[in-house]
């Protein structure tokens with residue numbers, strides 16, 4: 001099946017490169033600059049040349065002619081992109097490739113797609129994978145979630161490549177939450193490491209952060225097995241331990257008190273606030289998430305955040 005990628009940032013470009021090594025694929029961006037001449041995305045994904053079957057365009061009508069559209073834009077921009085191009089997207093298989101919770105509504109990418117285009121077969125592709133690894137052809141395994149199992153199986157066939165191995169599930173809620181929440185915990189882990197609190201503190205934050213992920217996911221009806229899979233535990237492990245992660249790097253600079261480029265896409269920042277609000281409404285206790293939300297808004301520094309976590313009442317694990 002013919003595929004287009006909507007959004008020519010690092011992740012969209014990487015997916016288009018991997019898919020384009022095997023079949024015709026179109027990559028759409030608002031501003032493609034000199035990508036067509038250079039056959040490379042020098043801004044977001046340098047040193048990863050485009051394969052011959054990858055076509056690049058800034059004409060959304062051309063790109064949206066494909067039956068499968070991968071939506072690889074930042075989470076907080078997804079609704080805008082869907083609203084702007086809804087007429088072209090109706091009747092398509094729409095696969096969200098973003099990770100986060102929308103700040104204005106408290107819902108994830110599949111729910112945003114369903115809200116804007118109710119008849120869409122909405123899916124999400126998520127899991128541990130850095131764009132540069134995918135583009136370089138390194139092995140990666142991801143979760144593909146779609147409520148319609150036969151559509152999910154078809155998408156799984158179409159989106160699998162030599163270096164992208166996809167596992168499918170019908171649990172879109174679990175897949176959305178795993179990818180969204182792991183970024184918040186990665187900011188916490190980066191902050192602890194940046195402040196010199198050590199690897200034991202990071203392991204504690206990863207583990208207790210995972211408990212928060214499971215608590216919220218269970219409350220919202222996700223299957224525990226999804227959270228323990230690639231989209232949850234898998235991506236948590238990658239993102240909390242690698243300086244390739246922008247979320248982890250934002251945490252490092254918050255912990256170390258250094259500057260961070262505000263133009264960088266860091267999904268966990270808005271998601272921390274969105275989840276903090278969700279948890280307050282639901283009466284759930286998510287102390288690491290609320291500490292990250294406070295850190296982002298400068299209501300707390302890392303030392304005080306860690307003290308407040310350590311001084312909480314003692315409880316069973």
Ligand SMILES: NC(=O)C1=CN([C@@H]2O[C@H](COP(=O)(O)OP(=O)(O)OC[C@H]3O[C@@H](n4cnc5c(N)ncnc54)[C@H](O)[C@@H]3O)[C@@H](O)[C@H]2O)C=CC1
Pocket residue numbers: 007008009010011012029030031044072073074075077080081097098099100129130131132264265267
């Ligand atoms: N970079 C990575 O390694 C991975 C990223 N992701 C996810 O992919 C999503 C996108 O991230 P990246 O591609 O890394 O970000 P990026 O910062 O590299 O690129 C974002 C792209 O979105 C475009 N964009 C922003 N607003 C837009 C709008 N209104 N209309 C059209 N295009 C718009 C920008 O022009 C830019 O090309 C995020 O949710 C991220 O969590 C997922 C897995 C890996």
Ligand SMILES: O=C(CO)COP(=O)(O)O
Pocket residue numbers: 099127128129130183235238239244245246247248265266267
């Ligand atoms: O989601 C990712 C890896 O799976 C990419 O992480 P960052 O957005 O933190 O760079």
